Amino acid sequence: MTSIRALRLLAERQIALSEIPAPAAPGPGEAQIRVRVVSLNHIDLWGFRGMAFAKRQLPLTVAAEAAGEVIAVGEGVQHLRPGQRVTAYSALTCGICRACRKGQDNLCENVGGVRGFHIDGFAQEITNHPARLLVPVPDAVSLEDAACVPVAYATVEHMLFDNAKLEPGETILVHAAGSGIGSIAIRIAKALGCTVIATAGGAEKTAKALALGADHAIDYRADRFEGVVRKLTAKKGVDVVFEHVGADTWAGSLLSMKRGGRLVTCGATSGPIGSINLMQLFQQQYRIIGSFGSPLDAIARSLARIASGVRPVIDSTYAMEDFAQGLARIETRDVFGKILVTL
Numbered sequence: 036m037t038s039i040r041a042l043r044l045l046a047e048r049q050i051a052l053s054e055i056p057a058p059a060a061p062g063p064g065e066a067q068i069r070v071r072v073v074s075l076n077h078i079d080l081w082g083f084r085g086m087a088f089a090k091r092q093l094p095l096t097v098a099a100e101a102a103g104e105v106i107a108v109g110e111g112v113q114h115l116r117p118g119q120r121v122t123a124y125s126a127l128t129c130g131i132c133r134a135c136r137k138g139q140d141n142l143c144e145n146v147g148g149v150r151g152f153h154i155d156g157f158a159q160e161i162t163n164h165p166a167r168l169l170v171p172v173p174d175a176v177s178l179e180d181a182a183c184v185p186v187a188y189a190t191v192e193h194m195l196f197d198n199a200k201l202e203p204g205e206t207i208l209v210h211a212a213g214s215g216i217g218s219i220a221i222r223i224a225k226a227l228g229c230t231v232i233a234t235a236g237g238a239e240k241t242a243k244a245l246a247l248g249a250d251h252a253i254d255y256r257a258d259r260f261e262g263v264v265r266k267l268t269a270k271k272g273v274d275v276v277f278e279h280v281g282a283d284t285w286a287g288s289l290l291s292m293k294r295g296g297r298l299v300t301c302g303a304t305s306g307p308i309g310s311i312n313l314m315q316l317f318q319q320q321y322r323i324i325g326s327f328g329s330p331l332d333a334i335a336r337s338l339a340r341i342a343s344g345v346r347p348v349i350d351s352t353y354a355m356e357d358f359a360q361g362l363a364r365i366e367t368r369d370v371f372g373k374i375l376v377t378l
């Protein structure tokens with residue numbers, strides 16, 4: 036094979052299905068994978084809009100989250116074999132800094148870029164990737180579900196357990212129930228035995244949040260969610276706020292917390308600027324935790340959780356040539372769960 040198909044970002048908001056040279060044989064420490072499924076995220080939308088926060092060169096192969104099968108392995112690779120199903124950690128971390136040696140690749144001091152955003156991504160039929168950044172997929176997990184893990188599901192795993200320390204029986208407020216990570220957070224928290232209060236925009240999405248397992252769903256377009264949360268919790272507030280919306284929900288999220296509550300945030304899709312009353316912060320003893328990506332072991336934990344039955348929510352699946360349609364649905368928020376693209 037001399038060429039393969041790839042989805043290439045040619046310019047801002049311009050993606051084309053192109054032929055590119057097939058990759059060479061995997062080098063030392065690499066594995067070559069046949070990509071079967073990619074999953075869309077806000078990072079793909081940001082790149083599509085031209086919001087890259089570091090230098091990049093166009094054209095650029097898109098997609099930061101994927102799953103597929105190993106074709107071949109390079110010298111020194113012991114833990115993978117041809118035919119094995121894998122999912123890929125998208126940040127090219129160094130593997131040698133202190134954080135990487137501790138398994139905390141999301142704190143890497145020398146990241147070489149995120150695939151699909153800074154450097155060529157996974158929306159290509161065949162690609163090489165560092166073998167240490169590939170995680171085997173259990174037999175009980177489909178490639179479609181596995182493709183939702185490295186960016187989305189593992190981010191939620193890291194937020195809820197490594198950072199927020201969510202425990203059974205606690206009450207959690209999950210924002211943007213229709214998003215990929217919001218829908219996953221509802222399922223995980225309910226499986227743990229928590230009381231889940233979800234926010235979503237419109238009656239259709241609140242109904243879907245309830246069907247997904249949320250105990251209460253608030254239409255943020257119709258009600259001030261923080262007022263409803265105070266009523267639902269007898270004015271106590273929630274133990275944990277799962278925040279990733281940003282400016283639009285920040286103030287209300289703080290008002291929704293109980294004394295000693297924890298807010299964990301990984302995003303700012305509505306804007307990055309929020310204010311905080313410092314007296315409120317220390318008097319109420321809030322804990323505010325920033326969370327970015329996940330350590331490598333969160334991917335394996337996520338796959339195990341999916342194998343146990345706590346699956347991601349899949350909205351729809353598109354063909355390669357319809358990739359931009361999937362991005363458009365994320366941009367207009369006309370989505371509930373994850374959007375996949377098959378190769």
